[in-house]
Amino acid sequence: MESILKVEHVMQKYQALNGEVMALQDISFVAMEGEFICIVGPSGCGKSTLLSVVSGLEKPTKGEVTISGEQVWGVSPQVGYMLQQDNLLEWRSIWKNVLLGLEIQHKLTDENLSYAESLLKNYGLYEFKDKYPSQLSGGMRQRVSLIRTLAVRPKILLLDEAFSALDFQTRLSVTDDVYRILKNEGKTTLMVTHDIPESISMADRILVLSRRPAVVRFVHDITFPNTCATPLSRRNCPEFGRYFNEIWRELDVQA
Numbered sequence: 579m580e581s582i583l584k585v586e587h588v589m590q591k592y593q594a595l596n597g598e599v600m601a602l603q604d605i606s607f608v609a610m611e612g613e614f615i616c617i618v619g620p621s622g623c624g625k626s627t628l629l630s631v632v633s634g635l636e637k638p639t640k641g642e643v644t645i646s647g648e649q650v651w652g653v654s655p656q657v658g659y660m661l662q663q664d665n666l667l668e669w670r671s672i673w674k675n676v677l678l679g680l681e682i683q684h685k686l687t688d689e690n691l692s693y694a695e696s697l698l699k700n701y702g703l704y705e706f707k708d709k710y711p712s713q714l715s716g717g718m719r720q721r722v723s724l725i726r727t728l729a730v731r732p733k734i735l736l737l738d739e740a741f742s743a744l745d746f747q748t749r750l751s752v753t754d755d756v757y758r759i760l761k762n763e764g765k766t767t768l769m770v771t772h773d774i775p776e777s778i779s780m781a782d783r784i785l786v787l788s789r790r791p792a793v794v795r796f797v798h799d800i801t802f803p804n805t806c807a808t809p810l811s812r813r814n815c816p817e818f819g820r821y822f823n824e825i826w827r828e829l830d831v832q833a
């Protein structure tokens with residue numbers, strides 16, 4: 579496996595009314611192609627800031643981010659971003675929503691249209707393509723939002739608390755769906771969550787951040803037996819509790 583994303587000594591300071599706020603102190607890590615990395619940390623420690631820097635929406639005060647060896651400089655089409663709200667446009671059909679990113683990037687080619695169509699087919703949404711977002715459940719909306727993000731073929735997916743607006747049952751099944759889709763499509767994913775079980779159920783690796791200003795305090799390689807290959811089944815594996823206790827203690831110590 580090759581590395582695709584490098585975050586090197588990223589520091590991020592903000593100017594606030596009462597002086598400077600240092601959100602990120604010194605963050606470095608590498609993501610391998612196809613890897614699913616979760617970032618957990620106390621509220622306000624700088625998790626969303628880190629994703630903004632990786633996406634190119636914010637330029638780091640110090641340090642640099644490279645994707646496939648190229649420095650991230652402004653918003654990059656190589657990166658897809660998914661937030662807590664699905665941000666679907668209520669007045670556009672599901673199909674038109676899925677095409678939004680391609681439309682904005684002027685990439686409505688036959689090849690891209692058929693890729694978007696195949697995503698809808700493969701992930702059980704094709705029959706809903708002429709419906710409107712309000713006619714879909716919260717879980718389906720989140721899947722449409724993911725497909726819209728994937729339609730422009732980003733190399734890296736960023737998920738910022740993407741499931742926290744969903745109720746617990748929906749959330750469990752959506753994490754299963756999203757995990758399957760991202761692994762099938764071979765995407766490298768960086769997901770921020772405050773939910774430790776959610777991170778253990780999905781991640782190949784978990785980075786535990788300190789309180790603000792954030793540094794990477796702990797790193798966990800997450801491995802499960804083949805019998806626990808999905809987020810839902812991981813939750814029933816004995817290893818799950820062990821990871822939970824370790825990470826919970828690491829977060830708790832700093833509270």
Ligand code: ADP
Nearest residue numbers: 592593594599601620621622623624625626627
């Ligand atoms: P998290 O996502 O971990 O909850 P954030 O990355 O949103 O944390 O924020 C980290 C810190 O940076 C917080 O103290 C927040 O108030 C501050 N912050 C975030 N964005 C800005 C900004 N644009 N200007 C000033 N301060 C900011």
Ligand code: MG
Nearest residue numbers: 625626627738
């Ligand atoms: Mg946040």
